[in-house]
Amino acid sequence: SQQGEEDPQALSIQEGENATMNCSYKTSINNLQWYRQNSGRGLVHLILIRSNEREKHSGRLRVTLDTSKKSSSLLITASRAADTASYFCATTPGGNTPLVFGKGTRLSVIA
């Protein structure tokens, strides 16, 4: 089963624009993570935000978390063609419980 639902399913933007992807989830979480996947192979961990955090930054990435709405957003600023990939949110209630992934957003950045 997949807990997270990303929105939109696909997003196409011009290089230099900002890209915003949203994630909604259903159950209580300890943390929420965003991953990136190129060409349908291995995923790369981008950023983790804990349930008691509201916003986090890492380079051109900005993640927000609203636990009252059970939602998160990932903002990529000044996008580049190399940002073209699928982006997934994943959640866990904590401890050693495995991450549950959403279906992902396919981002295309056009040069």
Place this chain on the structure above:
Amino acid sequence: GAGVSQTPSNKVTEKGKYVELRCDPISGHTALYWYRQSLGQGPEFLIYFQGTGAADDSGLPNDRFFAVRPEGSVSTLKIQRTERGDSAVYLCASSSTGGWGYTFGSGTRLTVV
């Protein structure tokens, strides 16, 4: 090695055959996870090891699927009597702290014909 290694990278097998997929995690990572990803979907959890034992195998779809990690490092996912519906990318990940950022391998693309 520096990352999670999965072999083979691609596997084509005939329906009904047995296959083994191997995962070599990052040295020292005690947690190891197997996921399966179908086209256009997110990774779906199969099984999780903490050390040598399977801590959670609730994601295995049926008894044709089995995984081992006998020495707490390398893991093998075994699929018996493969079916065309088993075709997917099988992803392995490891973590040192469990749930705090996984390192994924590049996956094994399994095609059952």
